Amino acid sequence: MNRFCNRTFLVTGAGSGIGRATSIRLAEEGGRIIAIDRDQPRLGEIASKLTDGNHVTRLIDATDESALINMARELHDAGISLDGVVHCAGIHWLRPLQLTDQKALLEMLSSHVVSSIALIRAVVTCRLIPDEGASIVLLSSAAALQGGAGALAYSAAKGALISAARVLALELAKRRVRVNVIAPGVVRTPQSEAFLSKLMPEQCQAIAADHPLGLGEPDDVAGPIAFLLSRDARWITGATIVVDGGLTAH
Numbered sequence: 001m002n003r004f005c006n007r008t009f010l011v012t013g014a015g016s017g018i019g020r021a022t023s024i025r026l027a028e029e030g031g032r033i034i035a036i037d038r039d040q041p042r043l044g045e046i047a048s049k050l051t052d053g054n055h056v057t058r059l060i061d062a063t064d065e066s067a068l069i070n071m072a073r074e075l076h077d078a079g080i081s082l083d084g085v086v087h088c089a090g091i092h093w094l095r096p097l098q099l100t101d102q103k104a105l106l107e108m109l110s111s112h113v114v115s116s117i118a119l120i121r122a123v124v125t126c127r128l129i130p131d132e133g134a135s136i137v138l139l140s141s142a143a144a145l146q147g148g149a150g151a152l153a154y155s156a157a158k159g160a161l162i163s164a165a166r167v168l169a170l171e172l173a174k175r176r177v178r179v180n181v182i183a184p185g186v187v188r189t190p191q192s193e194a195f196l197s198k199l200m201p202e203q204c205q206a207i208a209a210d211h212p213l214g215l216g217e218p219d220d221v222a223g224p225i226a227f228l229l230s231r232d233a234r235w236i237t238g239a240t241i242v243v244d245g246g247l248t249a250h
Contacts, residue, residue, distance in 0.1 A: 015042025185244030
């Protein structure tokens with residue numbers, strides 16, 4: 001199926017986890033990928049997977065606003081127009097209140113909320129996104145909807161992202177640009193595997209048991225992202241789609 005033929009998508013965090021799976025999925029369906037990651041080896045690995053089509057890779061930290069603006073200008077000057085943006089980059093850690101100082105909180109907010117707004121502002125102001133039919137997908141988390149000890153900064157950032165997306169959806173609706181959010185549960189990515197490896201076996205089993213359909217795989221999230229980027233979702237904006245294996249159904 002080539003539903004994304006002649007369409008171009010920018011994906012951050014493209015070298016790993018959900019970003020990697022999304023990049024591959026979109027490319028397999030005919031899309032051209034602008035793959036962004038801050039890790040050179042991971043970026044090189046995803047470049048080796050995106051062998052068909054005129055794909056582009058850029059080594060960029062998504063929290064670097066000036067780098068995002070320069071990238072957007074460069075792409076615009078090269079005649080590139082984006083049909084969609086998927087922001088998957090972001091950090092994750094758990095800390096209790098006593099260890100969540102201002103520096104740690106600002107780091108988490110910068111990684112998820114500030115970077116999302118900066119990215120969208122860059123592609124909009126540099127006119128990388130046309131005024132008809134473009135789609136932006138942000139990655140929140142089920143943690144924004146269901147509290148958990150130690151997830152104060154992460155849950156706050158992911159919750160703020162949902163609120164920001166609603167506002168952005170209203171502001172950009174006049175340009176027919178849609179903004180939506182995916183809120184995954186625990187997905188087996190290098191980031192989550194690193195976190196789970198630090199837990200006791202019974203703790204890992206409890207987390208898995210909280211997901212009635214089991215822990216997710218990156219492809220389980222890439223599919224819904226592809227849907228939101230497709231024309232089938234042309235009347236959806238400001239929405240948060242929960243993809244969590246039943247975690248928040250409890």
